[in-house]
Amino acid sequence: MTTTALPHPTRRLTPAPPPGDLLDTPKFPKSVKRYLGNSQLRANLRHATGTIRAKRARVTAELSNWEQLRQAGEAIKNRTARHLDVYLEQLEANLIANGAQVHWASTAAEANRIVVDLVKAKGVSEVVKVKSMVTQEIELNEALEAAGVAAWETDLAELIVQLGHDRPSHILVPAIHRNRSEVREIFLQEMKLYGRAAPKDLSDNPPDLAGAARAHLREKFMRAKVGISGANFMVADSGTLVVVESEGNGRMCLTLPETLISVVGIEKTVPTLEDLEVFLQLLPRSSTGERMNPYTSMWTGVTPGDGPQEVHVVLVDNGRTKVLADPIGRQALRCIRCSACMNICPVYERVGGHAYGSVYPGPIGAILTPQLRGTASAIDQSLPYASSLCGACADVCPVRIPIPELLVHMRHRVVEERKRKHPGLERTIMKVGGWIMGRGSRFGAVEKLAGKARGILRKDKLGPMPWPASPWTNARDLPLPPAQSFRDWWKSGQADNPFVSSQPAEEARP
Amino acid sequence: MSKSDILARIRNSLIDVTQDDPVLDVPVDWQYGQATAVAEPIELFIERVIDYKATVVRAASEKDVPRLVAEGLAQAQATSLVVPAGVDPAWVAQAAQAGVELVQDDPPLSHQRLNEISAVITASVVGMAETGTIALDHRGDQGRRELSLVPDMHVCVIRTDQIVTDVPQAMARLAPSLRQHQPVTWISGPSATSDIELSRVEGVHGPRTLHVIVVG
Numbered sequence: 087m088t089t090t091a092l093p094h095p096t097r098r099l100t101p102a103p104p105p106g107d108l109l110d111t112p113k114f115p116k117s118v119k120r121y122l123g124n125s126q127l128r129a130n131l132r133h134a135t136g137t138i139r140a141k142r143a144r145v146t147a148e149l150s151n152w153e154q155l156r157q158a159g160e161a162i163k164n165r166t167a168r169h170l171d172v173y174l175e176q177l178e179a180n181l182i183a184n185g186a187q188v189h190w191a192s193t194a195a196e197a198n199r200i201v202v203d204l205v206k207a208k209g210v211s212e213v214v215k216v217k218s219m220v221t222q223e224i225e226l227n228e229a230l231e232a233a234g235v236a237a238w239e240t241d242l243a244e245l246i247v248q249l250g251h252d253r254p255s256h257i258l259v260p261a262i263h264r265n266r267s268e269v270r271e272i273f274l275q276e277m278k279l280y281g282r283a284a285p286k287d288l289s290d291n292p293p294d295l296a297g298a299a300r301a302h303l304r305e306k307f308m309r310a311k312v313g314i315s316g317a318n319f320m321v322a323d324s325g326t327l328v329v330v331e332s333e334g335n336g337r338m339c340l341t342l343p344e345t346l347i348s349v350v351g352i353e354k355t356v357p358t359l360e361d362l363e364v365f366l367q368l369l370p371r372s373s374t375g376e377r378m379n380p381y382t383s384m385w386t387g388v389t390p391g392d393g394p395q396e397v398h399v400v401l402v403d404n405g406r407t408k409v410l411a412d413p414i415g416r417q418a419l420r421c422i423r424c425s426a427c428m429n430i431c432p433v434y435e436r437v438g439g440h441a442y443g444s445v446y447p448g449p450i451g452a453i454l455t456p457q458l459r460g461t462a463s464a465i466d467q468s469l470p471y472a473s474s475l476c477g478a479c480a481d482v483c484p485v486r487i488p489i490p491e492l493l494v495h496m497r498h499r500v501v502e503e504r505k506r507k508h509p510g511l512e513r514t515i516m517k518v519g520g521w522i523m524g525r526g527s528r529f530g531a532v533e534k535l536a537g538k539a540r541g542i543l544r545k546d547k548l549g550p551m552p553w554p555a556s557p558w559t560n561a562r563d564l565p566l567p568p569a570q571s572f573r574d575w576w577k578s579g580q581a582d583n584p585f586v587s588s589q590p591a592e593e594a595r596p
Numbered sequence: 597m598s599k600s601d602i603l604a605r606i607r608n609s610l611i612d613v614t615q616d617d618p619v620l621d622v623p624v625d626w627q628y629g630q631a632t633a634v635a636e637p638i639e640l641f642i643e644r645v646i647d648y649k650a651t652v653v654r655a656a657s658e659k660d661v662p663r664l665v666a667e668g669l670a671q672a673q674a675t676s677l678v679v680p681a682g683v684d685p686a687w688v689a690q691a692a693q694a695g696v697e698l699v700q701d702d703p704p705l706s707h708q709r710l711n712e713i714s715a716v717i718t719a720s721v722v723g724m725a726e727t728g729t730i731a732l733d734h735r736g737d738q739g740r741r742e743l744s745l746v747p748d749m750h751v752c753v754i755r756t757d758q759i760v761t762d763v764p765q766a767m768a769r770l771a772p773s774l775r776q777h778q779p780v781t782w783i784s785g786p787s788a789t790s791d792i793e794l795s796r797v798e799g800v801h802g803p804r805t806l807h808v809i810v811v812g
């Protein structure tokens with residue numbers, strides 16, 4: 087008799103992210119509640135956004151032609167988007183001419199399949215990654231994990247997030263919700279499970295923590311056969327890809343492995359090499375508030391004898407062509423992911439990135455996410471409302487995306503969509519309202535009723551109320567109707583009011 | 597085929613675009629490649645590189661380079677130095693006399709071997725004053741990218757005639773290299789991170805010491 091070995095309970099290769107799907111994030115006003123109560127998070131965020139804001143303001147004021155740069159950035163990105171097919175074909179031709187292999191992916195699933203197949207073909211069980219928004223968007227790490235490949239984030243903050251079984255809360259400083267002692271704990275507990283352990287006597291000094299990350303990752307860089315990156319820009323007329331970074335982990339991933347796979351959203355294209363002079367001024371000053379980021383890497387396909395000798399570029403759509411179809415909404419595709427709009431946003435500063443239920447948080451997330459994913463889920467329908475429309479984001483955006491205008495536009499789209507799905511509800515509310523307001527006597531009766539309510543409740547503000555008033559009153563105090571309505575006051579006060587005629591107001595109307 | 601699907605979707609989404617020429621369709625009001633108003637580019641360059649916590653020394657002429665290289669390495673207690681094939685042997689002669697082991701990249705060094713070497717020396721192609729940035733295009737006197745990445749100290753030699761005002765002028769100088777498929781690396785100080793409580797730490801994965809010698 088033969089016995090079949092029971093399959094091992096599957097052991098993960100990398101730390102598990104928190105359970106649940108981003109799409110299942112409750113709608114914004116509800117999800118905000120979870121984070122507003124976290125005073126550590128709020129203090130960290132206030133400090134971080136405040137500091138970066140001040141640095142950004144200082145270094146953008148240094149350039150006398152900052153406004154011209156922003157206008158040029160806007161125009162170049164508009165030019166690209168409006169002729170994206172032409173530029174993508176040019177880009178592909180130049181990449182191929184320089185020895186790169188180009189793949190096109192319509193969806194996240196397709197992009198993941200392409201990358202998994204390429205990695206599997208190399209026979210490796212581990213890859214090193216440069217921080218990339220699009221690979222987070224398509225959840226590539228989990229796809230690789232499922233295929234038996236460990237994907238290691240090498241950006242310090244992303245490593246903290248990954249080892250902490252966590253999600254990024256900011257696109258530029260993803261671990262800003264963690265403080266130094268938490269980082270120390272995470273490193274001590276987790277590093278030893280996946281490679282070189284953190285020193286036992288690790289302090290919580292940032293230089294020591296960075297040193298532990300350097301040692302832990304150096305081992306992985308040295309043996310990595312496959313690197314995975316995104317790109318900040320892809321140049322159509324030369325086939326050059328650009329990665330902007332600070333720590334050198336990007337250079338490691340782009341240089342040491344034998345195979346490099348770059349996964350890039352199609353909107354990252356710019357027409358010419360010369361255009362980079364605009365964006366390489368706009369991006370660092372807007373994002374970290376530095377005159378220049380420590381390292382920028384540019385490479386064009388394969389360079390014989392230097393760096394990876396097998397180079398792949400995966401061009402990802404995943405909803406971008408849908409965004410392109412809306413002439414107003416497509417402006418969001420200009421985004422260069424600098425995070426300036428987040429740092430300036432009063433809503434973001436208080437709730438942090440997790441509440442947005444998307445890898446793209448803050449003002450840009452509020453306009454981009456519902457366009458990329460559609461507005462079927464509760465969180466996506468509520469995102470365009472996650473703003474007070476104060477307009478600060480549009481003023482700092484280096485590519486002049488009119489975010490408030492797009493928020494209003496997206497609200498309109500959400501409402502239109504809802505009307506299509508539930509044509510009855512809104513019409514009924516409007517009908518009832520119309521009936522009440524259609525005759526003065528009916529309106530007066532309702533007003534009186536409301537005034538009585540105040541007497542019964544004995545307060546002058548209403549807190550959260552049951553549905554259908556809940557969406558409004560959960561986030562705002564509603565003043566109670568006055569004890570005396572305007573119309574009553576008008577009537578009663580006429581004796582000592584010189585402006586009031588003897589005629590009752592109601593009958594004065596035509 | 598996803599390629600044709602994506603291109604078809606793009607074309608469908610852009611039916612409102614009627615002008616076929618991108619340049620006519622969206623004019624870009626920008627003068628490319630211009631110098632910016634910087635009074636003393638060399639002084640500003642040095643100031644800005646120091647701002648990034650790199651060390652900068654000045655050589656009156658090429659003749660001073662060997663001494664400054666040797667002194668820089670001694671200060672950092674570097675015991676071995678990678679020398680790309682195109683680097684002028686005179687630059688490293690004095691360091692060698694002082695006992696620094698010179699390592700050639702021929703045959704190409706393994707990652708592991710490179711990881712054991714304390715420093716690398718390279719020339720450079722452009723310096724940007726406004727931002728304190730140095731660009732390499734990794735030709736002979738700079739070596740392949742890995743050489744200036746893995747060792748913990750980077751000694752970088754730049755001539756004053758290579759220093760331009762700002763990013764646009766630098767891009768104009770670098771475009772020909774990029775069009776010839778050379779990789780290009782921009783370096784603004786040693787690697788750095790602000791990921792933990794936003795406190796700046798110099799030196800994460802790239803060389804933790806950047807030592808710049810300005811010649812001329």
Ligand code: SF4
Pocket residue numbers: 372420421422423424425426427428450479482483484485486487
């Ligand atoms: S929308 Fe503008 S400000 Fe916000 S991340 Fe994108 S480019 Fe930066």
